[in-house]
Amino acid sequence: MFEKILVAIDDSPGNQAVFQKALSxxxxxxxxxILLHVLWEEANRINIQSKFGQDSYSKFAPETKSPRQQNFLKNRGLNILRSLIREASAAxxxxxxxxxxxxxxxxxxxxxxxxxxxxxxxxxQSYYDLEKIFLGSVSNYVLYxxxxSVLLVQTPIVKKQKVLSLHFSANN
Structure with missing residues (x-):
């Protein structure tokens, strides 16, 4: 029935559940x-600062990353992908x-x-309910x-504190 399955991979905690469902x-x-990891392109981010002020912007749109941070995120994404490829190969x-x-x-x-x-x-998944209202969700866009065909795998909702710690670790 399916010959090519595209698996959208990110660095969220639910990543493994998505991969396991696709693998099965x-x-x-x-x-x-076909595993795909998309690195956010800063230029394409929606700038809601003009509508909602600086405080709203900082809550919903991650800050611009330095070249060092961008390189870290690129390498982290590649490491995740390579690890999953090894797992698929072993299976x-x-x-x-x-x-x-x-x-x-x-x-x-x-x-x-x-x-x-x-x-x-x-x-x-959803990190913030308000973020979904203002920016929409990736899964919702892809679905429509x-x-x-699209299979959405329900993954754990990540609380704001965990998201901030993920961003902090990427900044180091």
Whole structure:
């Protein structure tokens, strides 16, 4: 039924649940996994500062990253992808990975189109309820704009304190 399964990978705590669901579907269908990690492109971020003031902007949009921080995030993403590729290989599933810089919502859909994916597997989570209202969610966008079927894997909701600690560790 499925030949190419695109797995949208991020660095969230629910990442492993998303990958395991995709891996089990790939095994059952003898399908290839295509792992995709999208690094946010700073220029494409929505600037809500003008509408809601500096305080609102700082709550909803992560700060611009220094080249050192960007390199750290790039390497962390590649390490996650390589680890998952090894796991897929050990399970006997053919796989490949790509890391792209851009807006995750549109990039996932465009990449699914370009690689002719039959299915997109991704997590459904929310860091902040207000963020979802103002910015929308990646999973919601992909669900309505994807060129193929989409499987949303419910992942744990991360509290604000955990998100801040993740951003802090990326800054070091």
């Amino acid at each position: 579907i790939a095994k059952a269908n003898n399908a290839r996994l 006997g599933v053919k796989s490949e990975f790509t890391q792209i810089t851009g807006d995750p919502s549109s990039t996932i859909c465009e990449f699914a189109q370009s690689c002719q994916a039959d299915l997109i597997v991704m997590g459904k 704009h994807a060129p193929c």
